[in-house]
Amino acid sequence: MTKIIVDAMGADAGVEMVADALTKARRTRDFEAVIVGPEDALGARFREDPKVEILNTTEYISNDEAPAFAIRRKKEASIVKGLRLLNESGDVLVTAGSTGALLAGGYLITKRIAGMERLCLAAMVPRGDGGVLMADAGATMDTSPEVLLQFGELLSNYAEAALKKVNPRVGLLNIGAESEKGDKRAVKTHELLRESSLNFVGNVEARDILTAPVDVIITDGFAGNIALKTLEGTARYFRSIVKQVLTTSARTKLGALLIQSELKNALQPLDYRAHGGAPLLGARKALYKAHGNSNAETFALAIHEALDFAESGVVERLSALSETSKEQA
């Protein structure tokens, strides 16, 4: 049975929320879990559930700490204890704590699959059709075209195995549609992707992220983060303007009453909370990052997505790929 390690610490909403999420996630799916956090707060909650163990700790790594330093020094931090247990006996770890700590832990504790130069944080961009996977989302920068090609392989395999996309369509985030467009890195990456065995469908301009017919979008973490946060900021700004308009006067308030349920439904698929989190790819075990501001509902979703990741066998598949390419080399 799949065994998930759940980091109970580091979420904005605290340990209770994570405990609620685990309880909720257990209701509709069968799996084993080890929750890493304060025995005090968690003990009573899971006494009745034989498939949930508690790994006691009260320390954690915050967003303000230098991640690599903290991972090396804070042996009692929940993420460190969780990742060590993952190496020994777990299938996947999920955390809503510091992204930097998960990344550093991925390099230093979980370790990379042989041949993988960098780890890759994917983000699920919410859109009407269920979303597009974009990576790197801001964890890994200063990448070479060769690294971006590896990201293409990571994402394509993840989309196929964990998200059940058939022959995933891979796009490259770029400033124009033509192959010669972009900076030096983008031009070279386009060439490598075109020559690869991936289902590369070409460049994706940033204005088409929400509509382009692709399953995954490859990018360096700098531009990826800029795109994701511009999306988030623009969406937030638009929502605030519409909200303001709808409360301007008695007349617009009446108008609001007439459209609000349709508007809410139409905007729902664009909410990033439609997905619980995002995989960190390239490590020897499945690592899953839930939103820092998760609530019990979205964290429960993240637990299920993390289980999908583990059960898809994508880590084994990527390790086998890496073995093959070593033999060929």
Add this chain to the structure above:
Amino acid sequence: MTKIIVDAMGADAGVEMVADALTKARRTRDFEAVIVGPEDALGARFREDPKVEILNTTEYISNDEAPAFAIRRKKEASIVKGLRLLNESGDVLVTAGSTGALLAGGYLITKRIAGMERLCLAAMVPRGDGGVLMADAGATMDTSPEVLLQFGELLSNYAEAALKKVNPRVGLLNIGAESEKGDKRAVKTHELLRESSLNFVGNVEARDILTAPVDVIITDGFAGNIALKTLEGTARYFRSIVKQVLTTSARTKLGALLIQSELKNALQPLDYRAHGGAPLLGARKALYKAHGNSNAETFALAIHEALDFAESGVVERLSALSETSKEQA
């Protein structure tokens, strides 16, 4: 009197639109103009206006041509004839034609101000407060931190002289607020900006482009283009969803009637047509890029903005700065 060279060719809407725009622009402001385009189509239009000359040509450079090659070869192209005339006797040139051709013409015909390594295309991001200038917008990539510092000087001077901003606040587009965030280029650029005499206020995260209290935002052209096009695409997507909601049923159509004028007013400042175009900075003359899909109203606005650019003396100011830094070196 300020003399503007107006490229009549290359706009999506054609020569007639540009002629209409020039007529409109002349109504509320006094200036001399040379319009470069087919005498046939333009002659009758400006026979009565002693301050408008026509420079006849029927050739132009399209978006599909390799710009540097076309600039060198097509001596009769409107942008080539316009830029040559600008060198001889003009103050500023405005075009709605190929951005690549304007950029190549800037390097090859107008030439750079001594010491300016690259040219910099600024974009005015529309927002409630009148807009923020972001550059480079996608023309200049693979920039070094030193080039980005020069962009900071170009933009800051332009914002002060042409846009009348007092002590313009300069931000750096980055993936986090802290000085150590970003890729290698961003970290080094942050350091150079902090040590410079510019009014550098720190990093601007992409989610805050529409709200950050800055006058200009510095970025490499790759990330700048990604940010601008993500903004554009997200705004377009949101508009389409709201429009769809408002026409779903008889009830939402009634709701639409009640809110439509307020909604239109609220969204107006976010329309990129609130500005006519964007300066290309770093050349020995003022160069101004109008939107390719300009209509007569926005192109007339672009003509006035281009005149502001020329009359602000920013080119002379940047040339003097460059002389000073040469003497100091």
